[in-house]
Amino acid sequence: MRLSKSFVPTLKEVPSEAIIPSHILMIRAGLVRQLSAGIYSWLPLGYKVIRKIMDIIREEMDAIGGQEFLYPALNPKEIWEQTGRVAAFGDTLFHIKNRDYVLAPTHEEIVAWHAQGAITSYKDLPQMWYQIQTKFRNEPRPRSGVIRGRQFLMKDAYSLDKDFEGLDASYAQQDKAYRKIFDRCGLKYFVVGASSGAMGGSKSEEFMVKSDAGEDTVAYCEKCGYAANVEVAQSIAEQGKHLAESKNIFEISTPNVKSIDELCEFLKIHEHETAKSRVYMHNDKPVLVLMLGNDEVNETKLSSVLGGEVRPCHPEELKEISGADAGSIGPIGFKHRIIADNLLKDANNLYSGANKNDYHIGGIDLNRDVPGIEYFDLRIAESGEKCVRCGSTLDVFKAIELGHIFKLGTKYSDALGVRFLDENGKDHPVVMGSYGIGVDRVLACFIEQNFDEKGLIWKKPLAPFDIQLVGLNMKNEIVSDTCDKLYMHLTELGYDVLYDDRRDVSAGFKFNDADLLGMPVQVVVGEKNLKEGKVEIKLRNTNEKQAIELVHLHTKLKELL
Ligand code: ATP
Ligand code: MG
Secondary structure, three states: OEHHHOOOOOOOOOOOOOOOHHHHHHHHOOOEEEEEOOEEEEOHHHHHHHHHHHHHHHHHHHHOOOEEOOOOOEEEHHHHHHOOHHHHHHHHOEEOOOOOEEEOOOOHHHHHHHHOOOOOEHHHOOEEEEEEEEEEOOOOOOEOHHHEOOEEEEEEEEEEEOOHHHHHHHHHHHHHHHHHHHHHOOOOOEEEEEOOHHHOOOOEEEEEEEOOOOOEEEEEOOOOOOEEEOOOOOOEOOOOOOOOOOOOOEEEEOOOOOOHHHHHHHHOOOHHHEEEEEEEEEOOEEEEEEEEOOOOEOHHHHHHHHOOOEEEOOHHHHHHHHOOOOOOOOOOOOOOEEEEEHHHOOOOOEEEEOOOOOEEEEEEOHHHHOOOOEEEOOEOOOOOOEOOOOOOEOEEEEEEEEEEEEEEEOHHHHHHOOEEEOOOOOEEEOEEEEEEEEHHHHHHHHHHHOEEOOEEOOOOOOOOOOEEEEEOOOOOHHHHHHHHHHHHHHHHOOOOEEEEOOOOOOHHHHHHHHHHHOOOEEEEEOHHHHHOOEEEEEEOOOOOEEEEEHHHHHHHHHHHO
């Protein structure tokens, strides 16, 4: 492709609307343009990469027996009402004004609709259906460029099986295909067990990449691969102390001491000699949650321990329940249920609030002084703590979800009446699975992992072009002739070449653009080297340069690409 005739609008300046590297570079390198908040056009260079990702996805879906469909994006609202998902998606679902249509955010309903009445016998099963198509979600906070858009491309696959064993097998096939897809795309990713949210169903796993732009926080062990959303992640951390001798409890005046840090400072003690109190409401009853030192309560764990919804007490409620304000609450004399984090198990000689403003109590032995105390894992895992599986060091960081695989079960077949007859003529609901990949996100995440201060760094499988051919001074006839010939020759050899044949652009500008666009190999043709029968080759991933004789160019490129 000749750059002089192409629409590749590169920008020198960092666009003001972009914060994260992939978004900045996708705009600067002319891959995308934003039409409206969360709505992007893919420009030719960007769409070329999208097509490569879709090719890889199609190959791997076809390899596990996937059959490609194209379902409509415009759906009758009625079908979505039958599964209760108009309400479940709420404001995220786009509605068509004055018509009973919605724009599909995913396609379980439509798959079930097609299966209903068409899949009637066990002989029709299993099926693996997929599509690559535009999805619409009215995300409340579209951001990070195409990573969270209101319109985006998704590969969504659906398995239909006669029983849960069949579903397990389909799920395992998708899991394998996902690993192949992300490996082939050159992504560094990991897999996290997850809860399946609005989709419903039993088991699900998320394929994630580490990124500050992510909206999930995960704990990850590099050594054994343990990975979990911090909402549920476990870790091994230092226990509270159990000293041989338990003191008696004593009250101590602590004027204006509210936080654990202030208490430690005031009494010159270590944070692990203190227990922090948080009071929650559960089924209209207060529960005191004791944490070691400054540890924060993990509300997801708390609500699964207590069962059902929990909320922190309001300040007025707190005063009424305990007689004191936040900062002075503690387990001694607290008249309701008390639970503590596992790290406090059997701890003694602790300081905690006295349920009286400006006072604390010391010498607390939890087992002795808090009858009925119960211990659970209630903490938020933190970086540097130990992995529960292998004991090596955990890392906690932000991550982006690339793809998600779900075991749906019979939720959609039940709602839409998708049933089949088994060998004995007995009828059953079809068992479904659903498997999504964000195609735009794959591209953005690849960039998040492959760039430097100069620009993009493509690797062969996704690179829009293999080679960027740069003619330095195209007004020089020898240079432009050599470039034209090289362009033809390299193209004939099967390389995909982006040819910077622009005449009115300086060498410096061309170098910057080539680095920004980031093709794996640059072939730079200039007068000086040509006089010696040479051109320069630059590898974008290392930025290594090398002058090479024209006659050896092909051999060299074969070695590099
Ligand atoms: P998230 O938690 O990021 O909102 P999700 O759980 O809603 O994702 P799914 O419904 O599982 O996502 O959709 C499958 C895939 O589609 C996701 O793994 C992700 O890669 C992609 N995806 C989801 N929402 C968006 C979006 N708003 N913009 C771009 N891609 C998206
Ligand atoms: Mg979502």
